[in-house]
Amino acid sequence: MVGRLGGGLWEFEGSVFLDIGKARAAFHTTGTSGGVITNVAGNCTVYGADEVQLVAKIKESSALARLPYVNGASWNPKLACLPGTRGTLLSLVRHWSRLRDHRYILCLKGVAGSGKTAIAHAVAQALDADDLLVSSVFFDCANASRNTPEFLFSTIARDIAGRFPAIAADIGALLEKEPALASAHPSRQFEALIAGPLRRHQIDRPIALVIDALDEAIRDDSDTEVLAILRDGVVNLPACIRIFITTRPTRIIDQFLSGKEHIASYVLDINSAENRQDVAIYIDAMLRDDFFRSEMGMPWPDEALIRDLKTMADGNFIWIATVFSYLRSTYMPKQKLHALLSASPTSSQVLEPIRKINDLYATILEVCGDWNDPDFCAGYALFMGSIMASKRPLSLAALRALHGGKEEHFERLPQRFGSLLMGLHAEHEPIHTLHLSFREFVTVHAAERAETQKFFLSQKEYSQRLAELCLRTMVREMTAAPITGTGYLAKIADGRLGIPKLTGVSEQLLYSCEHWGHHICDIEKATITVTEIIQKFLPHHHNTSIEIVASASTYAGSLSVWHWVKNHGPELAKLYDATLPSQAKALLNLSNRLEDAGRLEEALTAIEESVCLRRALAAQQSAKASAKICTSLHGLLGHWSSFGWGKVALNTTQQAPSPAQNVATEQPGAFDADLGYSLHSLSNCLSNLGRREEALTVIQEAVQLHRILAIEQSVASNANLASSLGTLSYCLTYTGRREEALTTIQEAASLYRALAVERTAAFNVEYARLLNNLSSHLSNLGRTEEALTVMQEVISLHRTLAAEHPAYFNANLALSLSNLSNCLSRLGRHKAALKTIEEAVALYQSLMAKRPKAFKPDLARSLNNLSQRFLYIGQREKALAASQEAVGLYRTLAAERPAVFNASLAQSLFNLSVNFTNLSHYEEALASIQESADLYKDLVAQWPNMYTSGLAYALRWLSQCQSNNQRKHEAKGILPEADG
Numbered sequence: 001m002v003g004r005l006g007g008g009l010w011e012f013e014g015s016v017f018l019d020i021g022k023a024r025a026a027f028h029t030t031g032t033s034g035g036v037i038t039n040v041a042g043n044c045t046v047y048g049a050d051e052v053q054l055v056a057k058i059k060e061s062s063a064l065a066r067l068p069y070v071n072g073a074s075w076n077p078k079l080a081c082l083p084g085t086r087g088t089l090l091s092l093v094r095h096w097s098r099l100r101d102h103r104y105i106l107c108l109k110g111v112a113g114s115g116k117t118a119i120a121h122a123v124a125q126a127l128d129a130d131d132l133l134v135s136s137v138f139f140d141c142a143n144a145s146r147n148t149p150e151f152l153f154s155t156i157a158r159d160i161a162g163r164f165p166a167i168a169a170d171i172g173a174l175l176e177k178e179p180a181l182a183s184a185h186p187s188r189q190f191e192a193l194i195a196g197p198l199r200r201h202q203i204d205r206p207i208a209l210v211i212d213a214l215d216e217a218i219r220d221d222s223d224t225e226v227l228a229i230l231r232d233g234v235v236n237l238p239a240c241i242r243i244f245i246t247t248r249p250t251r252i253i254d255q256f257l258s259g260k261e262h263i264a265s266y267v268l269d270i271n272s273a274e275n276r277q278d279v280a281i282y283i284d285a286m287l288r289d290d291f292f293r294s295e296m297g298m299p300w301p302d303e304a305l306i307r308d309l310k311t312m313a314d315g316n317f318i319w320i321a322t323v324f325s326y327l328r329s330t331y332m333p334k335q336k337l338h339a340l341l342s343a344s345p346t347s348s349q350v351l352e353p354i355r356k357i358n359d360l361y362a363t364i365l366e367v368c369g370d371w372n373d374p375d376f377c378a379g380y381a382l383f384m385g386s387i388m389a390s391k392r393p394l395s396l397a398a399l400r401a402l403h404g405g406k407e408e409h410f411e412r413l414p415q416r417f418g419s420l421l422m423g424l425h426a427e428h429e430p431i432h433t434l435h436l437s438f439r440e441f442v443t444v445h446a447a448e449r450a451e452t453q454k455f456f457l458s459q460k461e462y463s464q465r466l467a468e469l470c471l472r473t474m475v476r477e478m479t480a481a482p483i484t485g486t487g488y489l490a491k492i493a494d495g496r497l498g499i500p501k502l503t504g505v506s507e508q509l510l511y512s513c514e515h516w517g518h519h520i521c522d523i524e525k526a527t528i529t530v531t532e533i534i535q536k537f538l539p540h541h542h543n544t545s546i547e548i549v550a551s552a553s554t555y556a557g558s559l560s561v562w563h564w565v566k567n568h569g570p571e572l573a574k575l576y577d578a579t580l581p582s583q584a585k586a587l588l589n590l591s592n593r594l595e596d597a598g599r600l601e602e603a604l605t606a607i608e609e610s611v612c613l614r615r616a617l618a619a620q621q622s623a624k625a626s627a628k629i630c631t632s633l634h635g636l637l638g639h640w641s642s643f644g645w646g647k648v649a650l651n652t653t654q655q656a657p658s659p660a661q662n663v664a665t666e667q668p669g670a671f672d673a674d675l676g677y678s679l680h681s682l683s684n685c686l687s688n689l690g691r692r693e694e695a696l697t698v699i700q701e702a703v704q705l706h707r708i709l710a711i712e713q714s715v716a717s718n719a720n721l722a723s724s725l726g727t728l729s730y731c732l733t734y735t736g737r738r739e740e741a742l743t744t745i746q747e748a749a750s751l752y753r754a755l756a757v758e759r760t761a762a763f764n765v766e767y768a769r770l771l772n773n774l775s776s777h778l779s780n781l782g783r784t785e786e787a788l789t790v791m792q793e794v795i796s797l798h799r800t801l802a803a804e805h806p807a808y809f810n811a812n813l814a815l816s817l818s819n820l821s822n823c824l825s826r827l828g829r830h831k832a833a834l835k836t837i838e839e840a841v842a843l844y845q846s847l848m849a850k851r852p853k854a855f856k857p858d859l860a861r862s863l864n865n866l867s868q869r870f871l872y873i874g875q876r877e878k879a880l881a882a883s884q885e886a887v888g889l890y891r892t893l894a895a896e897r898p899a900v901f902n903a904s905l906a907q908s909l910f911n912l913s914v915n916f917t918n919l920s921h922y923e924e925a926l927a928s929i930q931e932s933a934d935l936y937k938d939l940v941a942q943w944p945n946m947y948t949s950g951l952a953y954a955l956r957w958l959s960q961c962q963s964n965n966q967r968k969h970e971a972k973g974i975l976p977e978a979d980g
Contacts, residue, residue, distance in 0.1 A: 110246070
């Protein structure tokens, strides 16, 4: 057997105690006999333990190992401040770390490059030496694994578990019970894995956490979960907790963390005397190390030169760090240092930090080449201009390819700028500037002084050039060789949805497809050359570029080009308009595929753009395109509803009838179908918001329109009537008119039955869906035998469809099997019901393995049903296991889209509580139903008509669970609320 934990690999036979404490705990063999231990990692010892303890410990270790961990984010003594520097601050931190008051957080704020990270490493080192440090996380915006707070709390939780065995057991048990916590929302992870365990276990000494560069993990104003926890959640921790944070004072961080009683702030003043002294110590240490002693020549150290360097640094750590980085990489560093110092004003003159680093950049650039050489200047402009204008870092190979692969400048020039650019030593490594301030210097500040204007590059000018290069690259590469897998947006979906993987997409082609629209918007007046390339690109390659982005990157929209084209002459506008129908259709198809792949934000972007283009077509082509607006709007509403944005969907749908309504007024009857379609969508949105009576009124109007059209007996009219009757039946049911609902659904089923006879392949799917609903209506009216007969017909239809096209119809079959299981269960045929739901679960598990985001809700629902079937035949342990799995799935779904899945989570938690009670796990049952009741309260606050009864049931069961836990007084107090 092989176990992996904390980076070590242990092979073992027999009984072994796995210690999750990594290097901090021992691993003894005392008292053991038999078995073989192989200490592969070299850092473990074995404890004697009986078999039960071993199993428990292994489970705990396995559970903890599932918590994601930020690799490479810990402190490094080599990156700490030099000894003797930052004395006041480190003393302050040491004093604060031993307090047990309400000041949980000490937040160090300072401008970029002021030395905060070095301080954080020094603080971590000092706290570790005092045995107070439990965890440290150093964020870095340039490192993909460390530029997000996603795994911050799971990392801290694992580190805490590594120090405190009792807490490790607590967290391990939580993860065993609820594996979804390992990937839960940060707020849930903080409470469940950190705050809760720390409150439950007494710690008799301070424990410290270090979080560096917090600002580099906060991407934008919407990414504030961690800030909210630091502001609101930390106050609930025990007083022994100390959290040291460093950050730039950004607006959003100041908004969340300033003025809070539990957060003490310390501003790093780079102009203070102590800071200047620390920079001087740093300079002395650097210039006296072995490298500079060997490279600077004699006499060394040159005290006058060092003094001038200290004056010029003016307390700016990033400036001096940039200097030393340059000196270590350049030829003849002493001469370069003299050049740097001689190019500056006199040492007595105080300079602003930005001006100083700009002077540094100017000095470095000056020695990169001969600025009187027009070829060198042209090469600099071409190479550096491309880097400054690119929307994301590109490799040297990609830059060369964008320029057609013929530019000699990309062969000989780049290495001259190695002191300012990173990534030049590998063909396919993205090129980064040494610091953002260098980009600002080249594109802004260099133009401000005559002596630096030769370094200035207009970002807009070179962005315009990149627009042309991107267009040429796309036309060239898409024409030269086919991109395997493209063309999928032009095909009718055949069940194989999602976004296919493409082959043959180069780095430069992907960049061009992603960003040509951004660059083209920088062109104020299209040249003849650009116009000619666009004329080649739009008709033949535009949709392909969208496919490439969707497959290999993130789709962020494509209509910036359309808005630009409309302002650049009738010729280009006419050309683009000719592509609108195909592009609108492609975007609609793309939206469906992105939704199927679980990429909901991108799907929403695509459907919004499709609606936008349909509106433009409506303005140009009048009636014909107006109908298609409704089609795109219907898709858009679906995406908004899936995000839980019901009100937005409703507002849009209320506007949707307008185009068709106008046309219907001008051409009576011609567009009543489209008006009916919009009314149908409006009714659905009203239903989703719980406004059942309004939804009923609207769908009745839609049915009336479709009945008039159906007099013509056209196939399409009857299909629309059947569909709207199905929705009418749904609305009647939810307004308590069940007999009318049954009559209505029977009429709809009759229409689809006739349509299915005429065109079986086209209408059997909808016919089966209507029969499914008919079965539910019959069952709700107590006509279970009839419901079963209908469901058996549904199963027969779906088995036939699934046999021919399993990839497309297995989902339908699984749904009908789940409903059939419900019918069988109501008739007391519990074994048959169990067998049926097990088949449904197996189908959903297979579907979810391929498309997890699409089928996770269906699997969760079917697992709830499976739990009930196990319960009916007395298999309580299996019932509990299925219920726990369902809750785990719903937790992840509700974390992503609470407005859509909180109700399902509440119901699943109710079922879980019942299952716990059946096995006498009363505490777990109480915790589950308490969470369920809390969710129902939130739901009732938003939709009282829909969830009041659910809350009442939950509160009554909560009262029962309180009684089971000998909390009689609390149990009695709940009942009035339940009955109210």
